Amino acid sequence: MNTTTVPTTLSEQQLIAGLPAGFRWGVATSAYQIEGAIDVDGRTPSIWDTFCRVPGAIDNGDTGDIACEHYTRMPADVALIKDLGLDTYRFSVSWTRIQPHGTGPVNPAGLAFYDRLVDELLAQGIDPWVTLYHWDLPQELEDAGGWPVRDTAYRFADYSMLVFDALSDRVDTWTTLNEPWCSAMLGYAYGAHAPGRQEFPAAVSAVHHLLLGHGLATERMREAAPRKLDIGITLNAATAYPASDAEPDLEAARRADGMGARLYLDPLVHGRYPADVIDDLAAQGIEIPVQEGDLASISTPIDVLGINYYFSQKFTGFDENGRTTDDDGLPISRTLPLNKPRTAMDWEIVPEGFTDLLVRISKDYPGLPMVVTENGSAFQDVPDENDYVADADRTAYFTSHLAAVARAINEGADIRGYLAWSLLDNFEWAYGYDKRFGIVRVDYESQARTPKQSALYLKELAEQHRNL
Numbered sequence: 312m313n314t315t316t317v318p319t320t321l322s323e324q325q326l327i328a329g330l331p332a333g334f335r336w337g338v339a340t341s342a343y344q345i346e347g348a349i350d351v352d353g354r355t356p357s358i359w360d361t362f363c364r365v366p367g368a369i370d371n372g373d374t375g376d377i378a379c380e381h382y383t384r385m386p387a388d389v390a391l392i393k394d395l396g397l398d399t400y401r402f403s404v405s406w407t408r409i410q411p412h413g414t415g416p417v418n419p420a421g422l423a424f425y426d427r428l429v430d431e432l433l434a435q436g437i438d439p440w441v442t443l444y445h446w447d448l449p450q451e452l453e454d455a456g457g458w459p460v461r462d463t464a465y466r467f468a469d470y471s472m473l474v475f476d477a478l479s480d481r482v483d484t485w486t487t488l489n490e491p492w493c494s495a496m497l498g499y500a501y502g503a504h505a506p507g508r509q510e511f512p513a514a515v516s517a518v519h520h521l522l523l524g525h526g527l528a529t530e531r532m533r534e535a536a537p538r539k540l541d542i543g544i545t546l547n548a549a550t551a552y553p554a555s556d557a558e559p560d561l562e563a564a565r566r567a568d569g570m571g572a573r574l575y576l577d578p579l580v581h582g583r584y585p586a587d588v589i590d591d592l593a594a595q596g597i598e599i600p601v602q603e604g605d606l607a608s609i610s611t612p613i614d615v616l617g618i619n620y621y622f623s624q625k626f627t628g629f630d631e632n633g634r635t636t637d638d639d640g641l642p643i644s645r646t647l648p649l650n651k652p653r654t655a656m657d658w659e660i661v662p663e664g665f666t667d668l669l670v671r672i673s674k675d676y677p678g679l680p681m682v683v684t685e686n687g688s689a690f691q692d693v694p695d696e697n698d699y700v701a702d703a704d705r706t707a708y709f710t711s712h713l714a715a716v717a718r719a720i721n722e723g724a725d726i727r728g729y730l731a732w733s734l735l736d737n738f739e740w741a742y743g744y745d746k747r748f749g750i751v752r753v754d755y756e757s758q759a760r761t762p763k764q765s766a767l768y769l770k771e772l773a774e775q776h777r778n779l
């Protein structure tokens with residue numbers, strides 16, 4: 312044994328070695344971030360194609376036009392997953408390939424790509440995991456109002472069934488939405504993501520219609536399921552730590568947790584929106600546009616809750632001058648540093664926040680099997696002359712976060728697998744290609760793929776685990 316290994320690393324390794332039998336080891340991507348080929352086989356623009364053309368919206372003026380050319384390089388990318396010994400591949404389907412106008416019949420040429428992808432995965436012994444929506448709304452639906460409009464929920468359910476009817480004979484695991492918080496808040500409140508709107512009340516409507524779309528699609532998929540399938544949703548969540556026990560700090564953490572986690576989990580699991588969040592919104596004159604029957608749809612039981620975790624934050628209810636309300640009389644909410652090392656995204660590295668989150672969800676929403684559907688990190692990679700990246704930083708991130716998952720399991724959380732984000736360096740939304748999350752390096756000039764140290768590490772862990 313390496314004598315320089317510090318005890319915490321040792322126990323992290325032991326924790327990881329103790330992950331349960333049958334635990335999934337996989338990797339995730341999303342359509343717009345890797346596919347490229349934006350105008351072939353009938354695909355039309357999504358909100359991301361449009362947003363990428365807004366001056367200043369994306370670092371460097373980057374776009375997803377070419378991305379990783381996964382659309383044409385797909386078989387080689389699947390072979391890569393196989394080489395890494397990973398058993399699950401989570402990918403998303405591009406809505407405008409399937410249904411170019413956001414409504415109407417299926418586009419067979421667009422569907423054919425995912426049909427081939429699923430067959431290729433199965434031929435390699437890799438379990439396909441479909442995400443139906445990873446943020447790429449058809450532009451035509453945004454032109455009709457987007458997620459703040461109720462009709463979009465029905466459009467999403469119709470689109471979902473086109474994909475489901477074509478692939479449910481071979482795909483066992485289905486995620487409706489990826490991170491509705493991001494779609495609603497980054498897209499409609501903060502304007503940092505497509506469609507770039509900054510209208511908080513519209514963002515709250517978007518939350519409800521995203522959840523309604525999830526519920527309607529889940530009901531219909533379950534009804535049509537040819538056999539027992541796992542259907543669920545993926546949320547991004549974090550632990551919101553209060554800066555102190557002072558009431559304003561506790562309140563700031565409560566509000567952050569309410570808007571970040573409970574606004575989604577409560578309706579999905581308990582069939583009601585959290586009363587404190589409803590009150591907070593009402594204080595701003597905002598109402599969630601619930602209609603009769605919506606919450607019954609939204610709380611249709613799910614089989615798996617996907618959790619995407621990157622970092623946690625500390626919240627305070629005081630501003631720099633010690634005041635607790637702003638000029639409009641609204642309560643202050645600010646984040647303060649936890650004083651941890653940071654990734655290239657400037658996100659603090661907080662594995663204990665991951666354990667706390669998973670344990671907390673398992674207690675507050677019991678009986679819900681979870682899978683980590685994304686976890687990973689961006690760092691400033693330095694390739695050697697062979698394009699190999701010895702990414703000790705990313706590898707350490709995986710180690711500490713896998714150990715955090717194992718700790719949560721040891722504390723009673725039901726977590727069935729871990730999908731690393733991401734297979735490839737890819738289009739990191741508003742950050743463009745500058746931020747690299749891949750376990751496999753992509754040279755964007757040549758499109759060459761080179762597994763990084765972190766990929767080889769995950770390969771080894773998956774292999775050891777399989778041989779237990």
Ligand code: GCO
Binds near residue numbers: 341490621740
């Ligand atoms: C996310 C997204 C990914 C991001 C990743 C890193 O779910 O937020 O699923 O598309 O690339 O999170 O920011």
